[in-house]
Amino acid sequence: MHSTQNINQIITHAETLCKSHGARLTTKRKLVLSSLIQSGKALSAYDLIDLCKENFNENIPAMSVYRILEFLENEKLVHKLKLANKYVACSHITCNHDHGVPQFLICGTCDHVKEISINKSTISQLKNDVEQAGFQLINSQLEMNCICNSCQDKSA
Template identity: 50%
Template sequence: MVDVEKVLAQVEKDCRRTGRRLTEKRKQVLIGLLKSERALSAYEIVNYCKWTYQTSFAPMTVYRILEFLESEKLVHKLHITNKYVACSNICCKQEHDVAQFLICDSCGSVKEVSVDGSALETLKNNAEHVGFQVKSPQIELHGLCQNCCSKEQAH
């Protein structure tokens, strides 16, 4: 589990250093994603904030906050499902490889792993070979997590 307080302290420090503000609303959205075991839609985040903080956010406000958090490399958007997850390397200062997301179709959990640069180059080259230009190298794979596989095998 993520140490939310430690992550928030680091993110606030980084934002101050770059002149960006981690407002209370931005913090609340980020906390929701940090605490979630699965990806959340903007509407699920609206509900989380409503129940957790007794505040009402318009969905467009949440989308703007998510855009900010994504631009700061604090969250990732899962394009296939139009949902968001906190970056698993949120406190890491170095550049990361391309993100690969393993999304469980049963429980909705998401794991982020890095793709080796050479593997990505192979994928890009294959795409270019057939006249396709890759715009987003992010990879999203759907399947079953270890926990759900075990449950399925037990039945």
């Protein structure tokens, strides 16, 4: 969980990134991104609507949230988890260097998500294996269904 000061620093950095691309991080975009950062887990658009209402007393229509999420994804500030149809804040928003290909460990019990990076050579080998099987790799993002240590400890 991030502190309010830490979230504000991340949002300020995200704002700077957007400006460098000629884009604008509007107030509602900031609210959605802040909600994702603060949650630390995968959230659907409807989860975000509820959080924005609960935390910021802001009613944002579903179509607006989807457009905001698309914008944030294009700016590489959030990732869409395709299998769960949920979103997570990028854990590398404030970094200025390449982190390789993002991979996601998703706890099936509590929805906590951990973003890790896989070495590019591993992805290259995977791409080669895919091509040898007669397919073309469109997206190298991997989403792995897991159980986090906290949930594992609770079930033991």
